[in-house]
Every structure is written in C-alpha cells, then in structure tokens.
Amino acid sequence: QVQLLESGGGSVQSGGSLRLSCEASGVTYSKYCVGWIRQSPGKEREGVAAIDSDGATRYLDSVKDRFTISQDNAKNLLYLQMNSLKIEDTAIYYCAAVATDSCSRAALLFGYSGQGTQVTVSS
Numbered sequence: 445q446v447q448l449l450e451s452g453g454g455s456v457q458s459g460g461s462l463r464l465s466c467e468a469s470g471v472t473y474s475k476y477c478v479g480w481i482r483q484s485p486g487k488e489r490e491g492v493a494a495i496d497s498d499g500a501t502r503y504l505d506s507v508k509d510r511f512t513i514s515q516d517n518a519k520n521l522l523y524l525q526m527n528s529l530k531i532e533d534t535a536i537y538y539c540a541a542v543a544t545d546s547c548s549r550a551a552l553l554f555g556y557s558g559q560g561t562q563v564t565v566s567s
C-alpha cells in the first residue's frame with residue numbers, strides 16, 4: 445500500500461523560500477510518476493511538478509525557474525524546493541504518486557496522495 449507523508453510547509457513572506465519533503469513507502473512500480481499537486485481555496489487541484497522513474501521533470505508554467513523537484517531514491521524521499529514564493533502559491537500541497545509510463549502533472553491527480561501540508565505566502 446502506498447503511503448505518502450509530507451512535511452515542510454509553513455508561512456513565509458513573498459519572495460521567501462520553503463522546501464517540502466515527502467516520505468514515500470510502497471511505491472514499488474518499475475515505471476512511476478511522483479510529484480506535487482496543490483489546491484488553493486475555491487480552485488481545482490493542479491499538478492505543480494512531476495518526476496518520473498527516469499528522473500525527467502515537468503513543471504507548471506507559473507512555477508518554472510522558481511520550483512525544483514528532486515528525489516532521493518535510496519531514502520524514498522521526494523522534495524520540492526520553492527524559491528521566490530508568490531502570494532498566489534498559497535495552497536495545500538500534496539505529495540502524489542501514480543504507476544504509469546506516461547508521467548505528467550495531470551496523471552498525478554489520479555494517483556495516491558498524502559494528507560497535505562499548508563503553504564501560506566503573505567505580502
């Protein structure tokens with residue numbers, strides 16, 4: 445059974461940085477897609493960043509050059525480094541995983557996800 449546990453959220457001023465971590469267990473697929481999705485109040489969930497089993501990454505246009513997704517396979521950890529945070533990045537961020545050989549941010553919305561961690565960016 446896949447279990448995902450996020451940490452690292454918090455409150456930060458605009459322009460600041462946060463690093464989210466996700467401890468994953470049970471992701472034993474040979475081809476997988478893991479990443480981060482977020483949901484802001486009144487908005488649909490959206491895929492923010494994804495990384496596949498070959499290490500290829502995909503980003504939401506609005507976070508490119510500001511966010512970096514990475515994974516430590518030896519420790520089953522997934523990270524999201526978020527720099528130059530903006531007020532519109534405020535959301536609950538969820539770690540997500542799905543078994544697929546066609547990784548995409550959208551695919552993450554149909555897989556497993558954790559309980560989420562709140563990120564609040566203020567002016």
